[in-house]
Amino acid sequence: MIRRLKYNEIDFKKYTECLENSEQRNWYANKNILDELSGNWQLLVYGDYEAVMPVPLKKKLGFNFVLMPLFCQQLGVFSKKDDRKINTKFLNFLKKSSKVFLYSFNQNNDFEEILKKKKNYIIPISDYVILRRKKYFKGRKSTAKWAQHLFYKEIDLNADSINFIENNYKGIPKRSDYEKFLRYLVFLNKNGFLKLCGAYLDEKLINLAIVISEGKQLSLLALINDESFKNENGPSFLIDKILENYIHEKSFNFMGSNIRGIEVFFKSFGAELQEYGYLESKILKRIS
Template structure:
């Protein structure tokens, strides 16, 4: 039986134990990350926290909706094993009891119900020279021609202006401010790494990475368009992989836009598809008022 808990009802010790020991273990499902990114969140549980499912909530137009927060790619169901039967129970409960604008499960969840999927690309820990054999031919060539660039790691404080001037993908000023607050949040917890490529004294590209014990997750790849022809993004990803892929996996955190998908695939990464629910406010409200 699935039970729903309001935030103040959650036993966070049991919740954290479930997340940290789950086969689907996910950075974004940690309590402190959800607290930072979500306006509100609640929890679905099965058998006294044997399986759990965090549910981000946003209030809009006087109604409560499930909405995935910015900078959070996957949530879903977490437990000691993969269990499609139990996972389907969570899905059924979610769809019956919540108005869902957007919700992303994790790539290890599976269901009898047919859901839309999105793409992520991921590289498991491996020897760099073995991985390099799986680069696309054109990517190998691009990386080779960019070796005149310099690789450097930077503190966040040195890159605020570069990020503000060159970050693409967030149209609203409020969302850009949220992104910077999240970077400071990660930096304070010492899980933020910022790598850059430089041409002489000019910074050409930045890779913003979340570092965990066993993996890296790419939060942002920021490019100065004046240096597009220098292929700094290719150089930068290759150097990060060269220095770290033998010890940590690397998640590209996305891949649904064709050009970006090809870029991620070209480093020998593997496809991970994850199920999503997406509805428009208009459709949800039309359904609500028909009841």
């Protein structure tokens, strides 16, 4: 049986134990991450925390709607062994009991019905030399090699790096969302999850990869480019250097895209497609 728990009713000890022992273990479902990104979430629970499903909420027009927070890619059902029957019970409970703008399950969740899919690209822990030789696209290999005149450096989150982000970030049109992004970076930095990887031409920063580092995975939160130096191939150089430094010990999550050109860029480094299901109401989403 599935029941809904409000935030103050959740047994976080049992919740955390379920997450840590789950087949679908996912960083975004951790309490501190959801608290930061959503601030308003509830929990669907099966049995005595045998399976759990965090549900982020957003209040609109006096009602609570289910909506994935900014910068949170996947949530879904977490259990010791993924069970399509139990997952489907969660899915049906959510659809019947909630107004869903957008909810993303995780790549390990299987269901008795077919859901619409989003794309994600991941490079598993690998030998860098073999990855580069066998899985890089030929063009990406040569582009990364051509860009070796650039200099790679990991830098701190400070006034200079924030100024570079401020001047070059193109992905968030709303000022309020951009300010939330900066607060998220401060949170990640304070908790030891943030890596800022820069590409320099001489002494000038021209590209910046914002990366989340947790456990055995790196996740690309943003790739920020000074368009004045587009011909220097900084993005290819940066990703190649990050993989060279870390892919032997951490997988690399590109965080997905349905834009064809970005997909090809991800795949050109040997990334593997991993799809995940989602629910979305386009009508409700327009007024969110």
